[in-house]
Ligand SMILES: Nc1ncnc2c1ncn2[C@@H]1O[C@H](COP(=O)(O)OP(=O)(O)O)[C@@H](O)[C@H]1O
């Protein structure tokens with residue numbers, strides 16, 4: 001079972017406007033919606049859409065935390081969050097004709113006792129894989145992440161900020177940095193596929209067994225202990241790329257969970273993310289990588 005840990009979940013509020021933002025005047029939105037968010041939660045939604053068992057955990061609080069629990073019922077995602085004081089954050093995205101504005105709150109604190117309670121929750125579920133995704137709340141640090149990863153007989157998959165990736169001391173089975181995270185973790189400006197492979201290999205040397213490094217519309221590189229693979233994206237009409245990386249990671253973990261090899265896991269990740277970017281928003285109830293994964297081309301790169 002793939003269990004996800006979202007240390008700092010969010011209610012994502014998306015507001016659309018048909019004009020640019022101006023100071024000192026009241027403006028009106030044309031559309032607005034709320035979704036539950038945070039990388040781990042997104043991964044659980046995609047794992048569920050792939051038809052596999054999952055549980056979403058992490059820290060929640062207040063009415064916004066309640067919203068997330070209720071919203072996940074809609075997606076058939078069982079939850080087992082640890083409650084903390086304060087309100088789960090609201091992250092606001094403002095879409096105007098010319099620009100996107102993002103304001104992410106810091107969220108309520110999670111102290112050592114809360115992390116201990118979370119570890120007990122994970123142990124009760126006995127997952128085969130845990131996915132830890134997104135930023136850390138106030139008071140939680142890299143040592144807490146190492147502690148969670150080593151508290152059970154599970155594989156740990158990470159999708160956290162690049163700066164945090166290099167503060168960790170534990171051994172991790174999977175990570176999925178995007179371009180910015182690769183640069184933050186290694187200092188390498190990722191422009192070419194070779195840059196991406198080099199940055200991913202450097203991360204692997206720091207204790208990440210398999211690195212799934214994604215480059216948006218330029219595809220993805222998978223570095224394993226044996227080889228380096230590259231796959232370009234599928235040629236699809238892109239509606240938006242919200243949740244692309246989370247859908248890719250969910251599918252790769254899902255594929256490994258089924259015993260698939262590296263090449264098939266990468267194909268599944270590329271096919272699933274292509275399906276997601278072809279529809280509006282990150283909310284899907286069903287994903288079917290097997291319908292298109294044979295169209296994904298995979299090259300072996302020289303190590
Ligand atoms: N414009 C695009 N066209 C086709 N596929 C895309 C596009 N953007 C993203 N993808 C797919 O989603 C994967 C993850 O996207 P990326 O933007 O790198 O992740 P993140 O959301 O973590 O930043 C890519 O490797 C690719 O397979």
Ligand SMILES: O=P(O)(O)OC[C@H]1O[C@](O)(COP(=O)(O)O)[C@@H](O)[C@@H]1O
Pocket residue numbers: 008010011012036037038039042091104134135136241242243244245246
């Ligand atoms: O934890 P952070 O870095 O503040 O980011 C949280 C935000 O990232 C998201 O998980 C989206 O992730 P992506 O930017 O990778 O698509 C939102 O749902 C959430 O509001």
